[in-house]
Amino acid sequence: EVQLVESGGGLVQPGGSLRLSCAASGFTFSSYWMHWVRQAPGKGLVWVSRINSDGSSTSYADSVKGRFTISRDNAKNTLYLQMNSLRAEDTAVYYCAREGRDTRGSYYSFFVYWGQGTLVTVSS
């Protein structure tokens, strides 16, 4: 059974840092691109970042570029999101998500598997 379990959320002051983790199990983690998606309280889903299967390529939403860093440890089956210079507008539930595969086995960036989410609150 595929499982994604996030941790590391909490209350942090503006300008502070936090590192989120996403522990993966039930699939070959090193074969899949992984993503972070966030959702501010009462708002919609917003894509944050993605990393390719071996960690050599990353991309970010403009709103977090230069402040957030996505990384992965394939030996530990874990995805990370290092968040620096946090702002009030970064307050959200952060989900990790695994890319999907279609019926022919091709990989695409839609998400069948999501974690349960971890809440990050940026406030003084």
Place this chain on the structure above:
Amino acid sequence: AIRMTQSPSSFSASTGDRVTITCRASQGISSYLAWYQQKPGKAPKLLIYAASTLQSGVPSRFSGSGSGTDFTLTISCLQSEDFATYYCQQYYSYPPLTFGGGTKVEIK
């Protein structure tokens, strides 16, 4: 960035109704569109990908159609468990991946 616009943003319906939600992309995305259902406090659940392919385990009352810029999600016979918020997402071109603003389906 490709903007995804859903309509309506919310509406009320009754059990047994046929409901349709629309998603429009600001530029052509072929069929690279997914639909999700989200209930309060839960992660989104994938319903449909490739615009019209039903994800395994999703009831057949859900269907998707469209290509290019205009897409629809249809629930043929609304059940009590279908009251939720629905999102579309394009995966044709990124960064950034983009979601629609959501459509909340409420009980009439």
